[in-house]
Amino acid sequence: MSLESKKKILVVDDDADFVESVSLFLEHNNFTVLKARDGSQGLKVARMEKPDLILMDVMMNERTEGFFTVQEMRRTPELAATPIFILSALYETQAGFRVKPQSSWLAHDEFIAKPVDMQALLEKIRARLGARQAAAFPAEGA
Amino acid sequence: MSEAAGTVVVIDDDYAMRLSCRKILEKTGFHVETFEDGIQGLEAIARLKPPLVVVDLKMPGMSGMEVIPRVRDIDPLIVVVVITGYATIDTAVEAMQNGAYDFLPKPFSPDELRLIVKRAMERHRLALESRQAEVERELMRRRFVTFVSHQLQTPLVAIHQYLDVLKQLDDSPEVQARRQEWFDRCLKRTEELQGIIKDWLTLSQLEGELARERVRVDLHQIVGDILATYEQMARAEGLTLENRLKENTCVVRGDRNCLSVLFDNLIVNAIKYNRPGGRVTVEGRAGNGEVFVSVQDTGIGIPEKYQAMIFDEFFRVKGEGAKTTTGTGLGLSICRRIAREVGGAVTVESQENVGSTFVVRLPAFREETAEARAAGGGL
Numbered sequence: 206m207s208l209e210s211k212k213k214i215l216v217v218d219d220d221a222d223f224v225e226s227v228s229l230f231l232e233h234n235n236f237t238v239l240k241a242r243d244g245s246q247g248l249k250v251a252r253m254e255k256p257d258l259i260l261m262d263v264m265m266n267e268r269t270e271g272f273f274t275v276q277e278m279r280r281t282p283e284l285a286a287t288p289i290f291i292l293s294a295l296y297e298t299q300a301g302f303r304v305k306p307q308s309s310w311l312a313h314d315e316f317i318a319k320p321v322d323m324q325a326l327l328e329k330i331r332a333r334l335g336a337r338q339a340a341a342f343p344a345e346g347a
Numbered sequence: 348m349s350e351a352a353g354t355v356v357v358i359d360d361d362y363a364m365r366l367s368c369r370k371i372l373e374k375t376g377f378h379v380e381t382f383e384d385g386i387q388g389l390e391a392i393a394r395l396k397p398p399l400v401v402v403d404l405k406m407p408g409m410s411g412m413e414v415i416p417r418v419r420d421i422d423p424l425i426v427v428v429v430i431t432g433y434a435t436i437d438t439a440v441e442a443m444q445n446g447a448y449d450f451l452p453k454p455f456s457p458d459e460l461r462l463i464v465k466r467a468m469e470r471h472r473l474a475l476e477s478r479q480a481e482v483e484r485e486l487m488r489r490r491f492v493t494f495v496s497h498q499l500q501t502p503l504v505a506i507h508q509y510l511d512v513l514k515q516l517d518d519s520p521e522v523q524a525r526r527q528e529w530f531d532r533c534l535k536r537t538e539e540l541q542g543i544i545k546d547w548l549t550l551s552q553l554e555g556e557l558a559r560e561r562v563r564v565d566l567h568q569i570v571g572d573i574l575a576t577y578e579q580m581a582r583a584e585g586l587t588l589e590n591r592l593k594e595n596t597c598v599v600r601g602d603r604n605c606l607s608v609l610f611d612n613l614i615v616n617a618i619k620y621n622r623p624g625g626r627v628t629v630e631g632r633a634g635n636g637e638v639f640v641s642v643q644d645t646g647i648g649i650p651e652k653y654q655a656m657i658f659d660e661f662f663r664v665k666g667e668g669a670k671t672t673t674g675t676g677l678g679l680s681i682c683r684r685i686a687r688e689v690g691g692a693v694t695v696e697s698q699e700n701v702g703s704t705f706v707v708r709l710p711a712f713r714e715e716t717a718e719a720r721a722a723g724g725g726l
Contacts, residue, residue, distance in 0.1 A: 222505035222532050226512045229525070233516055264497060294500035319500070320507035323515060 212334055215239040215256035217247035217274065218292070223319075227260070230323050236330075244274035251284055257334055262319075263293040288333045290326075294319040354397040355464065357381045358388035358414060359430065360406045364453075368401060371457040372464060385409030385417075393421050398471040399464060401451075403430045404438060415445045424474045426467040430455075491660075498543055498676070502536035509533050546677035549608060550660075553684050559602035563712050566599065566606070566640055567592040570629050573611050577618060585623045588614075591630035597638045598712040601689055609685045610642070612678040613693075613705050617644035620703070633711055641706045648699040657695065658683045682707075 214236045218224050221242075228238040239254055241247035251259060259278070263271030271291060278284040293316070315329060355377050357368045365381040372379050380395065382388035385402075386409060392400060400418055404411035411429050418425050429442045429450045439450040448470060451463055509529045516522040567590070574588045581588050599606070610629075617627040625645035632639050649657060656662045660680045679693070682705075686693045690710050697703035 220501055220505055222536065223508055225532075226505075226508040226529070229521055230512050230516065233519055233521060294497055294504050319504045320511070323508075323511055 211235060211237050212257040213237045213239060213254060214330070215241065215247065215251055215254065215259045217241045217244065217259065217271075218262040219243055220262075223262075227321065227323075230327075231330075234327055244270045244277075247274055248277055248281075251278055251287070252281055255283055256287065258330060259287055259289045261289055261291055263291050288314045290315040290317055290329070292317050292319055292321065353468075354378045354380065354395060355399045355401060356388060356392055356395065356397045357401045358383075358385060358406075358411070359401075359403040360384060361403070364403065364430070368460065371460050375461055375464070377464070385411070385414040389414065389417050389421070392418055392425065396422055396425065398424075398426060399467050400425055400427045401430060401464070402427060403432075404442060405432050412442060412445060415442060415447055419446045424471060424478065426471045426474075428463055428467055494660075495547065499540065502540045502543075506533045506536050543677070546681060549681055550677060550684070553605070553681065553688070559605060561600055562603065564599055564601050564603055564606055565595060566597040566610070566631065566638070567594045569603065569606055570610055570614075570640070573607065573614050574627075574629070577614065581618055581627070584618065584621065585625075586618060586621055587626045588618075589626065589628045591628060592640065596633055597631040597640055598633075599638055599689070599709045600712045600715075601709075605685045605688075609682050609693075609707065610640075612682050613642040613707070616678060616705075617642050617646065617703070620644065621646040625702075636711050636713070638709045638711045639706055640709075641704050643702060643704040645702040648701055648703055649695065649697040650699055651697075654695055654697060658693070 214231055216224050216227060216231075216238060217240075218227075219242055224240050228240065231238050239250055239256060241250045247259070247261065250256075261271050261274060271293075275289055275291070278287070278289065314333065317326065317329075353376060355368075355372055357365055357372075357379060359365050359368070359381070360383050362383075365383070369379045369381055380391055380397075382391060384406060388400070388402065400414075402411040402414050402418075415427050415429070418427050423446075427447045429439070429447045431438050431442070431450050431452050439452075442450055448467055449463055451459060509532060513522060513526065513529060570592055571590050574590050577588065614627065614629070621627065621644050626643075628643045630641055630643075653662075658679045660677060662676055682693050686707055686709065691708050693705060693707050695703060695705050
């Protein structure tokens with residue numbers, strides 16, 4: 206596979222161990238992995254590198270740092286359509302932490318619980334990026 | 348609750364009584380609304396939510412006794428005072444059992460009315476504060492539980508992911524190259540988890556009112572014991588530990604275990620955040636009924652913007668690589684809590700790349716009188 210077709214995934218998470226294991230797995234599956242340690246670094250890297258997909262932890266230094274970072278990303282035109290998967294060790298149903306998947310103020314694409322099932326993550330990533338690839342070539346008559 | 352904190356609702360079928368209450372209380376600065384029967388009164392109470400209601404027990408139609416529980420239904424914090432025509436204890440007691448705060452037998456003087464109203468208002472204010480405090484406490488508890496849960500999950504998730512990838516990509520050269528390092532990381536994160544649990548238990552025990560001893564404790568000995576246990580670890584890092592405390596100088600009254608935990612946490616930090624060849628020095632002085640013990644290191648220091656926050660639960664200054672952030676984030680909050688319990692405090696002075704000095708101030712040991720012993724206090 207030529208270098209051009211390698212998709213770029215940005216991983217934003219403050220736990221270096223988590224980033225390391227997930228990165229290696231994704232790189233093994235032929236993705237280029239970019240890393241960021243917190244929301245603001247994630248934003249900077251995303252604006253510069255325009256990744257094809259972003260994995261973002263929801264709670265880093267602050268309780269809702271991930272969410273605010275997603276909002277900021279959506280305000281950036283180049284990132285408005287980038288698929289963002291939110292990762293969290295806390296589950297959707299936990300009291301005090303409810304995320305409605307299609308919240309209008311939080312335009313993320315997937316909510317994934319940690320620890321992450323790597324195979325399932327891989328399939329979701331491929332499905333999302335595959336779909337985008339197909340959209341680049343509009344179907345006839347569309 | 349009504350913004351008019353000085354509003355009193357008076358319910359009495361007797362016009363003269365309503366007028367008299369209004370005159371007396373308006374003179375004291377209260378805003379007064381009067382009603383001649385329970386129904387009208389309750390309607391107003393529901394609307395105004397006043398802090399205080401004065402109601403006559405004997406009225407045609409709805410009696411004062413029937414009004415009381417309905418007021419409590421509207422808001423249990425509204426204080427009710429009943430005016431009784433029959434100064435019989437039974438009626439008054441029944442009213443109090445139904446929720447009235449106090450009773451005023453007729454005839455009463457203006458001063459008697461004012462005094463009861465003053466006490467009732469104070470009672471209301473305290474009840475409000477206590478309810479607010481409870482709400483805050485509940486919010487904090489929930490936030491804390493979420494926080495703790497996240498703190499415990501984080502190392503577990505890291506370990507899980509490493510193991511999962513090790514398993515799935517067992518034969519890949521990149522993983523083979525990293526195997527040993529990853530095993531070490533898993534072990535480190537396990538220790539981190541154990542540390543969090545241990546600190547969490549310590550905090551819980553401090554929260555609880557487990558019987559703690561209140562004996563004479565010479566900090567020279569406590570510190571000496573702690574430094575001895577870390578002698579080997581320090582030597583491995585090339586660090587020098589020094590106990591400059593003199594015997595019988597820094598003596599306090601307290602629980603030996605708690606004081607050990609306090610200084611253990613400070614000394615461990617001083618060792619952990621130090622540099623090779625550095626020093627950890629403990630010294631102290633006493634004066635003015637107080638004892639000051641400082642734990643000084645020659646380490647990386649704490650940036651000024653974080654110095655106020657380091658005693659907060661779970662706060663940790665993130666190192667340049669997150670891997671260097673060890674510890675549970677609870678140690679210093681435990682220190683602060685132990686010190687505060689005896690009326691002391693822990694403060695810090697620090698300069699980046701020079702070092703930090705943590706100073707523990709504690710009340711000095713004093714022989715106790717029998718009364719002080721009975722009253723309890725200190726740890």
